[in-house]
Amino acid sequence: MRLGALIPGGGDAVVTGFALDNRKVAPGTVFGAFQGARVNGEDYIPAAIAAGAVAVVARPEAVVDGALHIADANPRRAFAALAARFFAPFPATTVAITGTNGKTSTAELTRQLWQLAGQRSASIGTLGVTTGYERVAPADGTGGLTTPDVVTFLATMAGLAREGISHAAFEASSHGLDQYRTEGLAVRAAAFTNLSRDHLDYHGTMEAYFTAKTRLITEVLDANGSAVIWADDGDWSARMIALARARGLALLTVGTAGETLKLISRTPTALGQDLVVEAAGSRHKIALPLIGAYQAANALVAAGLVIATGGAVAATLAALARVSGVRGRLERAVITRSGAAVYVDYAHTPDAIVAACAALRPHVTGKLIIVIGAGGDRDAGKRPLMGEAATAHADQVFITDDNPRSEDPAAIRAAVAAGAPGASIVPGRREAIAAAMATAGAGDIVLIAGKGHEQGQIIAGRTLPFDDVAVARECAA
Numbered sequence: 001m002r003l004g005a006l007i008p009g010g011g012d013a014v015v016t017g018f019a020l021d022n023r024k025v026a027p028g029t030v031f032g033a034f035q036g037a038r039v040n041g042e043d044y045i046p047a048a049i050a051a052g053a054v055a056v057v058a059r060p061e062a063v064v065d066g067a068l069h070i071a072d073a074n075p076r077r078a079f080a081a082l083a084a085r086f087f088a089p090f091p092a093t094t095v096a097i098t099g100t101n102g103k104t105s106t107a108e109l110t111r112q113l114w115q116l117a118g119q120r121s122a123s124i125g126t127l128g129v130t131t132g133y134e135r136v137a138p139a140d141g142t143g144g145l146t147t148p149d150v151v152t153f154l155a156t157m158a159g160l161a162r163e164g165i166s167h168a169a170f171e172a173s174s175h176g177l178d179q180y181r182t183e184g185l186a187v188r189a190a191a192f193t194n195l196s197r198d199h200l201d202y203h204g205t206m207e208a209y210f211t212a213k214t215r216l217i218t219e220v221l222d223a224n225g226s227a228v229i230w231a232d233d234g235d236w237s238a239r240m241i242a243l244a245r246a247r248g249l250a251l252l253t254v255g256t257a258g259e260t261l262k263l264i265s266r267t268p269t270a271l272g273q274d275l276v277v278e279a280a281g282s283r284h285k286i287a288l289p290l291i292g293a294y295q296a297a298n299a300l301v302a303a304g305l306v307i308a309t310g311g312a313v314a315a316t317l318a319a320l321a322r323v324s325g326v327r328g329r330l331e332r333a334v335i336t337r338s339g340a341a342v343y344v345d346y347a348h349t350p351d352a353i354v355a356a357c358a359a360l361r362p363h364v365t366g367k368l369i370i371v372i373g374a375g376g377d378r379d380a381g382k383r384p385l386m387g388e389a390a391t392a393h394a395d396q397v398f399i400t401d402d403n404p405r406s407e408d409p410a411a412i413r414a415a416v417a418a419g420a421p422g423a424s425i426v427p428g429r430r431e432a433i434a435a436a437m438a439t440a441g442a443g444d445i446v447l448i449a450g451k452g453h454e455q456g457q458i459i460a461g462r463t464l465p466f467d468d469v470a471v472a473r474e475c476a477a
């Protein structure tokens with residue numbers, strides 16, 4: 001493609017690709033130079049041009065010598081729009097999900113519902129790229145970033161379209177939205193799941209965190225698209241609904257306070273839960289094969305996205321009876337010799353710990369024993385709150401490590417323990433899982449929280465192999 005085809009006056013230079021790191025620039029690349037959290041990408045403009053960049057997308061005040069300067073006060077957004085023109089076409093039906101918790105689950109359940117309806121579908125998010133035939137996890141073994149960068153995102157979407165995928169659901173994290181990492185393609189429907197404390201290290205305040213998320217509804221979503229909003233998260237839901245209305249979007253509300261998919265009742269069963277949902281004037285009874293209110297919420301939001309993009313209401317709700325669990329979300333790992341069930345869940349916020357405990361509580365006849373930890377180089381303020389949530393909602397708490405990253409693991413454990421008097425502090429995640437499982441008897445449940453699907457423990461810059469499900473099975477052997 002010629003540069004002139006991407007941007008008026010671009011000329012005849014051949015564009016071969018897009019990069020936002022100078023080390024990935026090859027002859028013909030369009031380079032995006034952005035001010036980051038650590039360094040200023042504008043410092044790498046000369047190196048990018050020396051490596052063959054034909055154009056540089058940067059602020060008007062940046063100095064670009066020897067390549068076309070595509071100047072924009074919001075260079076990340078301009079870069080995403082150009083890159084999308086280069087990488088198109090994309091899957092025809094694309095939807096996005098934001099919220100503090102439930103993005104990955106909802107994206108994956110949306111993909112499953114489409115697949116059950118006969119569509120070739122994919123989901124993109126923390127689990128990597130999932131299609132009906134494979135899951136390609138991020139290469140670094142930790143689960144990596146939810147959205148690596150906009151070039152990877154658009155190239156992946158284009159690759160899926162080439163494979164014949166017509167329907168794609170992606171997770172829009174607040175970091176990704178703030179940094180324009182998931183944009184450029186048409187988004188037909190967008191969902192909001194909930195908002196609670198996380199990532200305040202990056203956003204500073206809950207208000208700024210919420211604002212980052214609102215971009216999905218107010219800017220990224222097509223003007224003629226549909227907003228699917230979980231209605232049961234109080235003020236945050238009400239504000240998102242108001243924003244969707246103000247923009248004149250088609251609106252689908254979901255939950256007990258929802259109008260489109262109104263949750264009438266929810267009754268836990270041995271293997272899942274029975275839901276009664278009022279939709280399009282009739283009542284639908286659904287035997288959802290997943291436990292917990294939070295999974296019911298995500299399943300219904302997923303159904304909302306499918307309906308918003310053309311799925312028939314009754315058939316979509318009926319298909320919920322056939323979904324599979326999402327990797328690392330209330331995944332049953334093993335039963336101990338003494339008869340306790342051990343679950344792994346990706347709860348790494350105070351709210352998620354409450355939700356995961358609540359999901360398991362109806363299935364506990366003895367004690368609910370939880371293993372928690374908090375990530376290093378992440379929102380430190382959530383640590384005691386995670387301890388408090390575990391203490392309030394489980395019967396016995398073990399505090400251990402969860403990706404200490406560059407921080408001192410003992411200091412993180414102590415910060416969590418500040419909210420959890422009476423908890424046992426066990427350095428070493430394997431040791432903590434073993435200790436928790438050893439105390440469990442028949443009728444008890446052990447919940448190993450925080451890492452879900454993750455395949456590694458990040459300690460001092462190194463990622464060591466670690467899989468909660470595998471370790472639980474080893475401890476039970």
Ligand SMILES: CC(=O)N[C@H]1[C@@H](OP(=O)(O)OP(=O)(O)OC[C@H]2O[C@@H](n3ccc(=O)[nH]c3=O)[C@H](O)[C@@H]2O)O[C@H](CO)[C@@H](O)[C@@H]1O[C@H](C)C(=O)N[C@@H](C)C(=O)N[C@H](CCC(=O)O)C(=O)O
Binds near residue numbers: 020040176181
């Ligand atoms: C704080 C944050 O989100 N940082 C992300 C962001 O970095 P940044 O733009 O601030 O980059 P920077 O390192 O300051 O560099 C600025 C620019 O200079 C460029 N550069 C830099 C060095 C160099 O030698 N040459 C060069 O060109 C960089 O490519 C970048 O464009 O953009 C980078 C590329 O897209 C990301 O890798 C990086 O993620 C870091 C590693 C990270 O840990 N992010 C986490 C917090 C994150 O984003 N998590 C969310 C999950 C949230 C959730 O699901 O709950 C996610 O979406 O994954």
Ligand SMILES: Nc1ncnc2c1ncn2[C@@H]1O[C@H](COP(=O)(O)OP(=O)(O)OP(=O)(O)O)[C@@H](O)[C@H]1O
Binds near residue numbers: 347
């Ligand atoms: N709708 C929900 N309400 C409350 N808690 C939830 C909800 N959905 C998921 N959770 C909790 O959050 C955890 C993570 O779920 P999931 O991976 O779907 O969320 P996410 O938003 O993608 O998270 P991340 O921001 O880390 O990518 C789950 O394991 C569960 O403990």
Ligand SMILES: N[C@H](CCC[C@H](N)C(=O)O)C(=O)O
Binds near residue numbers: 348402403451
């Ligand atoms: N997307 C989240 C994942 C956290 C998972 C938890 N295991 C941790 O490392 O804190 C983040 O990057 O903050």
Ligand SMILES: [Mg+2]
Binds near residue numbers: 103125126127146171
């Ligand atoms: Mg996720």
